[in-house]
Amino acid sequence: MTNYHRRKYVIKLLYIHLLGVEVDFILPESFNLLYSSKFTSKAMGYVYIGVVLHGVHISLPSTYEAFITDTKLNSEVCNQIISLAAIATIGGADLSGLIAPSIKQLLLKTENLEVQQKAMMALLRIFRDLPDQVDLKFQTRVFLQLFQHILISSDNKGLVNSALSLMHGFCEKSPENFVDILPNVIDYFENVVNKTDNEYGNIYQPW
Numbered sequence: 001m002t003n004y005h006r007r008k009y010v011i012k013l014l015y016i017h018l019l020g021v022e023v024d025f026i027l028p029e030s031f032n033l034l035y036s037s038k039f040t041s042k043a044m045g046y047v048y049i050g051v052v053l054h055g056v057h058i059s060l061p062s063t064y065e066a067f068i069t070d071t072k073l074n075s076e077v078c079n080q081i082i083s084l085a086a087i088a089t090i091g092g093a094d095l096s097g098l099i100a101p102s103i104k105q106l107l108l109k110t111e112n113l114e115v116q117q118k119a120m121m122a123l124l125r126i127f128r129d130l131p132d133q134v135d136l137k138f139q140t141r142v143f144l145q146l147f148q149h150i151l152i153s154s155d156n157k158g159l160v161n162s163a164l165s166l167m168h169g170f171c172e173k174s175p176e177n178f179v180d181i182l183p184n185v186i187d188y189f190e191n192v193v194n195k196t197d198n199e200y201g202n203i204y205q206p207w
Helices: 003-018 024-034 039-052 060-070 077-090 093-109 113-129 136-153 157-173 175-194
Strands: none
Touching: 003 024, 003 039, 024 039, 024 060, 039 060, 039 077, 060 077, 060 093, 077 093, 077 113, 093 113, 093 136, 113 157, 136 157, 136 175, 157 175
């Protein structure tokens, strides 16, 4: 079977799954797509497992190698993005423990803003599933510098929202470590409120 036909059958069966019919028998074919070197096939594999699998699914370990490979710092950006999105969707303690070091390295070292945004959402999912994987006692300063840089210098609303979401997740467990960033957060929201370019069709921030 070619990858083209594999993608075609997997997407059709994904639709059937969304209608409520169990189609786990197609999982091996979705894993073949996941390990493909072509982005179109790999993306379809990640879409399928992101919808069908969950953190304690019996077949999830079959995907670990793909996640490890695609979240490396030297992997292709497109592969990093789709794998991070899948991690944020699937979660699970075992996957979180395995992949957390790679996610933190990506977040702190990548220069791609979309990868950074997806890495923050993946790390938030990891932190909620396995809080011990993020040692806030020793890593607070690093995250504070990252959050401050984003809030002060970034015009990318998606990136800022991801940073605020991750920071909120951290603050739920350890609020005392992030007191120093409160002035930056207040300034950011004050600027949002005072800006006049957030209107669309005479409606303030309809999104």
